[in-house]
Amino acid sequence: MARIIDGKALAAETTGKVAHHARDLSEKGIVPGLAVVLVGEDPASQVYVGAKSKRAKECGFHSVQHDLAADTPENELLELIARLNADPAIHGILVQLPLPEQIDPDRVIQAIAPKKDVDGFHYMNVGMVATGSAGRAFVPCTPAGAMLMIERELGSDLSGKNAVVIGRSNIVGKPMASLLLAANATVTIAHSRTGDLPTLARSADILVAAVGRPEMVRGDWIKPGATVIDVGINRIDAPERGEGKTRLVGDVAYAEAERVAGxxxxxxxGVGPMTIAMLMANTLASACRAAGMPAPR
Ligand code: NDP
Known part of the structure; x- marks a missing residue:
């Protein structure tokens, strides 16, 4: 049976280290500040934003949340971002996506100062990650968390390993591939137009699934002993738990995969808890950089 890579434990360890460094920084008069902006009342977004603000407080950060009405005009949101860009108490700005349709998400993300873009979505950060300068950039939180899990399992040099990333989104698949490449893995990115995905997946020593299709990756897609990182979060009906009940599953058929994977x-x-932990790590790194200090690893 495969070893289980415990995301909750690694996330707790990561946030524990962040909180420790934040205390040290605070003693020098610098309190890391995170501003989280929510526009509208999407229930899932409310849960995510609440969790991020709460975790920031637990890390000892200055944590502010801006809840804006669903009909907020784009220029008002841009004005808020300009104020947060100029506020020295704020080191990280996160605008929760998706945004209501009157607001262009790209214009909003590109308005965030790259040095405060702790989600890592600004072109400047995207470009640095793509050109192998992730150490100076903010890496998007989900692939950063997945990479930390891979490093813990296999070390930081993936020379000679084949990695297959299923999914080519800007927030997960592409940056994940860049990070694996920077760690010397031989990387293939697959997507909905890829032919014979099962055969390709079976070539992977490291298989990352970031698709959004419940249990698509079957046990016989996996090379024996492979490291499998399941980024997918899918809610499916669970009638066995009672009428109207649901449960979360990944993009990998876990019960089959755990018999084959290493x-x-x-x-x-798994990856889910790591995402918020890496947001805290990015905010701490931003505060350190603002103070002219190296960001802790
Ligand atoms: P997107 O919908 O943006 O991207 C999905 C990718 O999967 C696309 O590149 C798409 O290909 C590809 N794809 C879709 N169907 C197939 C198929 N049948 N075969 C091969 N590839 C396919 O999703 P995200 O990247 O934003 O998210 C992916 C998953 O990760 C989701 O389940 C999401 O909930 C989860 N997620 C989890 C996070 C966490 O914190 N753990 C954070 C972010 C996301 P194409 O480009 O050709 O359309």
Missing amino acids: AITPVPG
């Missing part, structure tokens, strides 16, 4: 992340409790 190591695997569960869903829930």
